[in-house]
Amino acid sequence: MSTIKEVAERAGVSIGTASNVIGGSAPVSKARAARVWAAIKELDYHPNEVARSLKAKQTKMLGMVLPDITNPFFSDLIRGAENAALERGYLLLTANSDEQVEREKRFVAALRSRRVDGILLAATASKNETHLRSAVAADVPIVCLDRMAPGLAVDAVLADNVRGTQECVRHLIRLGHKKIAIITGALELRIAGERLAGYRAALEEADIRYSDELVMKGDFREEAGYRLGKELLLNRERPSAIFACNGVMMLGLLVAIDELGVRCPQDIALATFDDLMFAHSFHPHLTAVAQPANAMGYQGANLLIDRVEGKLTGEPLTVRLACELKIRESTRGYAPAAVANGSPARSSKASRTSLPATT
Amino acid sequence: MSTIKEVAERAGVSIGTASNVIGGSAPVSKARAARVWAAIKELDYHPNEVARSLKAKQTKMLGMVLPDITNPFFSDLIRGAENAALERGYLLLTANSDEQVEREKRFVAALRSRRVDGILLAATASKNETHLRSAVAADVPIVCLDRMAPGLAVDAVLADNVRGTQECVRHLIRLGHKKIAIITGALELRIAGERLAGYRAALEEADIRYSDELVMKGDFREEAGYRLGKELLLNRERPSAIFACNGVMMLGLLVAIDELGVRCPQDIALATFDDLMFAHSFHPHLTAVAQPANAMGYQGANLLIDRVEGKLTGEPLTVRLACELKIRESTRGYAPAAVANGSPARSSKASRTSLPATT
DNA sequence: TCGCGTAAATGGAACGCTTCATTTATACTG
DNA sequence: CAGTATAAATGAAGCGTTCCATTTACGCGA
Numbered sequence: 001m002s003t004i005k006e007v008a009e010r011a012g013v014s015i016g017t018a019s020n021v022i023g024g025s026a027p028v029s030k031a032r033a034a035r036v037w038a039a040i041k042e043l044d045y046h047p048n049e050v051a052r053s054l055k056a057k058q059t060k061m062l063g064m065v066l067p068d069i070t071n072p073f074f075s076d077l078i079r080g081a082e083n084a085a086l087e088r089g090y091l092l093l094t095a096n097s098d099e100q101v102e103r104e105k106r107f108v109a110a111l112r113s114r115r116v117d118g119i120l121l122a123a124t125a126s127k128n129e130t131h132l133r134s135a136v137a138a139d140v141p142i143v144c145l146d147r148m149a150p151g152l153a154v155d156a157v158l159a160d161n162v163r164g165t166q167e168c169v170r171h172l173i174r175l176g177h178k179k180i181a182i183i184t185g186a187l188e189l190r191i192a193g194e195r196l197a198g199y200r201a202a203l204e205e206a207d208i209r210y211s212d213e214l215v216m217k218g219d220f221r222e223e224a225g226y227r228l229g230k231e232l233l234l235n236r237e238r239p240s241a242i243f244a245c246n247g248v249m250m251l252g253l254l255v256a257i258d259e260l261g262v263r264c265p266q267d268i269a270l271a272t273f274d275d276l277m278f279a280h281s282f283h284p285h286l287t288a289v290a291q292p293a294n295a296m297g298y299q300g301a302n303l304l305i306d307r308v309e310g311k312l313t314g315e316p317l318t319v320r321l322a323c324e325l326k327i328r329e330s331t332r333g334y335a336p337a338a339v340a341n342g343s344p345a346r347s348s349k350a351s352r353t354s355l356p357a358t359t
Numbered sequence: 360m361s362t363i364k365e366v367a368e369r370a371g372v373s374i375g376t377a378s379n380v381i382g383g384s385a386p387v388s389k390a391r392a393a394r395v396w397a398a399i400k401e402l403d404y405h406p407n408e409v410a411r412s413l414k415a416k417q418t419k420m421l422g423m424v425l426p427d428i429t430n431p432f433f434s435d436l437i438r439g440a441e442n443a444a445l446e447r448g449y450l451l452l453t454a455n456s457d458e459q460v461e462r463e464k465r466f467v468a469a470l471r472s473r474r475v476d477g478i479l480l481a482a483t484a485s486k487n488e489t490h491l492r493s494a495v496a497a498d499v500p501i502v503c504l505d506r507m508a509p510g511l512a513v514d515a516v517l518a519d520n521v522r523g524t525q526e527c528v529r530h531l532i533r534l535g536h537k538k539i540a541i542i543t544g545a546l547e548l549r550i551a552g553e554r555l556a557g558y559r560a561a562l563e564e565a566d567i568r569y570s571d572e573l574v575m576k577g578d579f580r581e582e583a584g585y586r587l588g589k590e591l592l593l594n595r596e597r598p599s600a601i602f603a604c605n606g607v608m609m610l611g612l613l614v615a616i617d618e619l620g621v622r623c624p625q626d627i628a629l630a631t632f633d634d635l636m637f638a639h640s641f642h643p644h645l646t647a648v649a650q651p652a653n654a655m656g657y658q659g660a661n662l663l664i665d666r667v668e669g670k671l672t673g674e675p676l677t678v679r680l681a682c683e684l685k686i687r688e689s690t691r692g693y694a695p696a697a698v699a700n701g702s703p704a705r706s707s708k709a710s711r712t713s714l715p716a717t718t
Numbered sequence: 719t720c721g722c723g724t725a726a727a728t729g730g731a732a733c734g735c736t737t738c739a740t741t742t743a744t745a746c747t748g
Numbered sequence: 749c750a751g752t753a754t755a756a757a758t759g760a761a762g763c764g765t766t767c768c769a770t771t772t773a774c775g776c777g778a
Contacts, residue, residue: 001471004765015728016730016767016768019766026726027725046472048472049472049765050412050413051413052765054407054734054763055764057733059409069434070434075428075429079428091454091470092454094453113407113408114408114409114450115360115407115408115409134403251636252640254640281610281611362733373758378735378736382736385756406734410734414736
């Protein structure tokens with residue numbers, strides 16, 4: 001890798017001059033500038049950004065740590081953030097915490113050592129967020145995405161979880177469901193609490209009694225969806241609808257449903273948070289609360305960069321992005337009547353047309 | 360952010376000594392070392408990796424550029440690579456090329472400027488890979504993942520595409536299918552060619568005539584699966600089975616099938632490259648050629664780091680990883696007889712039990 | 719032809735760290 | 749106690765940039 005010194009020598013100018021033509025930081029005569037550019041081409045010179053960063057005290061890199069890139073929601077988040085970063089000349093250093101605080105801690109430290117200009121964070125649940133406090137104390141700009149780190153005074157771009165869930169459950173209620181189960185996320189996570197709150201709110205406004213038995217405490221992981229789903233389905237008091245608090249748990253739930261031979265939507269209605277891409281190409285098409293993942297990443301990164309560049313100052317901001325309810329097959333064709341009087345008949349063939357066409 | 364100088368001052372030692380206790384590069388008396396550690400804790404000191412990198416001429420960062428992180432195959436790749444990187448003390452700088460050479464070029468340049476120690480690359484199709492050649496010429500270690508960049512003398516970790524496809528098509532043939540269509544990837548990509556070759560090989564060994572009409576040239580994107588799938592299904596000479604050359608196109612194909620009311624596996628058999636996570640939790644469960652994505656990333660990163668650290672020298676290596684054929688519902692229940700005599704009956708209800716139980 | 723003002727080019731300090739040649743402190747031996 | 753071997757601590761150079769205070773070159777009017 002050639003250095004600016006070599007470029008300067010080859011062009012027959014001083015290092016300072018070379019730097020000036022590259023950075024456009026001071027006027028250079030046409031002739032010399034041309035010689036410098038030629039040298040750059042000939043040597044295939046790539047400015048050493050490491051040295052630049054040292055001098056400039058900024059790396060033009062953003063750190064991003066989130067639970068699991070393998071979850072399509074988060075990969076969309078990344079894409080959004082990457083686009084914003086790219087537009088503004090930053091690169092993304094990503095890392096997966098796997099919901100382990102220790103890993104998160106490790107990555108945050110590594111990112112700080114690398115002197116990233118700021119950090120995008122979908123925090124993991126923990127009682128010990130000292131690593132985050134210390135980062136904030138050290139003035140490392142942080143923007144929380146999707147999940148707020150509790151008690152941290154930082155910017156955040158979040159989905160309107162309460163509203164999103166509430167609307168979806170309200171939709172189920174409107175269809176006649178009264179026994180609606182929910183598989184929650186890890187309740188240490190505020191986001192999980194919010195979704196549960198949306199569920200409660202919907203029940204409340206419809207005067208439906210909230211029952212602990214219908215609330216299965218999950219953890220946002222596929223296995224939980226499978227296990228808790230099975231539990232719900234095997235219960236003699238089977239609910240007529242199940243709401244999963246994220247897409248990955250719904251995946252597990254679908255496996256459970258399949259194994260038990262339960263049919264959707266005839267035997268049970270399903271709805272879920274997250275509109276993963278397969279929601280539209282598989283059976284049953286899932287009614288889903290679509291989060292604007294890409295937009296969240298995009299806005300989050302822009303917000304962060306605004307902070308980094310001092311274009312935004314003052315109190316931390318919280319942006320709430322609305323979700324969109326996508327009504328699909330998995331909440332159709334269920335006969336409310338069958339629900340009302342006891343255990344649902346497996347073969348209930350409620351005519352589709354009798355239901356409001358709510359697409 | 361505090362510096363080592365501040366740490367040294369607070370501990371009452373020289374900078375060199377502080378550096379020695381941090382790096383363990385030279386013996387330091389117990390008492391002083393303790394004072395240094397204390398100062399580090401008190402100041403919440405995070406060594407400036409930028410300065411370190413400048414001095415050491417290595418950043419402990421790996422670049423990774425691939426087409427689209429949103430494709431679950433690639434996010435698995437990343438996870439694998441990240442695990443290897445983490446184990447060996449590296450961080451991953453990821454970027455999505457979106458199959459655009461220009462973007463790829465831009466990222467590769469950015470990564471080189473950042474002086475990453477090496478690059479993991481799933482190359483995009485192009486006739487102009489000068490950016491890669493110049494990187495190789497500059498001794499930037501590169502390992503290709505999934506897709507080989509044509510004519511580049513670099514290491515690669517690839518799937519055994521020919522074999523994987525061949526086995527799957529062979530499976531279809533064994534079920535009695537004779538009219539098997541394939542939706543290919545962008546044929547400029549060697550990987551797409553390999554999968555097509557596997558298809559041809561399977562036909563050949565079964566003495567089935569290769570027909571251009573059954574080969575739909577796609578591009579690995581969902582839209583292609585949808586469009587070409589529809590074309591195939593609307594053709595009066597509808598094939599009895601379709602093989603999609605990647606999971607994302609299969610997604611599109613499923614939409615097409617759904618729209619046209621074609622049932623799988625009764626009306627048509629489906630099989631696909633890539634075993635995306637939804638293959639097991641949705642209907643129809645898809646017969647798939649599972650690529651060891653995670654292992655690919657893991658091995659690729661390790662290979663790259665071996666090169667970076669000089670633990671591996673000499674000629675470029677190519678590692679081929681075997682795929683695994685997962686036989687599932689989407690290739691069951693189809694009556695070979697119905698295929699043999701003309702257009703398949705939509706309602707053919709071949710009994711499942713009459714077919715070999717090939718799980 | 720000499721100064722002078724402006725524009726262009728240069729050189730060196732500094733960024734935070736590691737490394738290594740020196741210097742300083744400590745311990746041991748005769 | 750002097751002398752020496754050994755261990756520990758220090759200071760300065762250098763990594764590749766940028767930035768800025770100087771220096772150099774140039775054109776023009778008197």
